[in-house]
Amino acid sequence: AQSVTQPDIHITVSEGASLELRCNYSYGATPYLFWYVQSPGQGLQLLLKYFSGDTLVQGIKGFEAEFKRSQSSFNLRKPSVHWSDAAEYFCAVDSNTGTASKLTFGTGTRLQVTL
């Protein structure tokens, strides 16, 4: 069965500092991978997705992620964090062959940004 691991439950970074959120997946076939962000009291918003091709994926809000098959990882990065980036971030894998209709989520990483 597919699974997603986000090893960091909580991360604190200073505004302007760089950010990397870790995500490891377990999936037998070529994975379809996603990063979502959830602000307090809100639903989830897609930051970026990887289906195939270039392993470095650009997303919204200045985020990017790199797919590394050898490490089964799909880490999320941002060069300079803004206070408004404080939220919870979820990595997910598509478990229904690309239709994105049944996602398996990691447990999330809560990002705190200090001024």
Next chain:
Amino acid sequence: KAGVTQTPRYLIKTRGQQVTLSCSPISGHRSVSWYQQTPGQGLQFLFEYFSETQRNKGNFPGRFSGRQFSNSRSEMNVSTLELGDSALYLCASSTAGTGWAGELFFGEGSRLTVL
């Protein structure tokens, strides 16, 4: 274009009661998925509907059910509520089934509290 709309946003029920949650997808989206979010279990897939048919189902007891109407609106029902059913229930819609999906669009959720 209007986003995914979920009603009600908040509700309180007592054990043993039942509850019905509603979801209106983005216009043109025929796939609707439901997820349960709790602090302990995280985000878990409940089920997905497409063209009024349940296509996928997660590992939840039969007390959790859903349906989809011809206009793609969906409802989920939880009968005989238990304290552990307290959660944020998220609905998401996508174009899955009618073309390459790639993204789930989430509503803001319905927060259910069971007393």
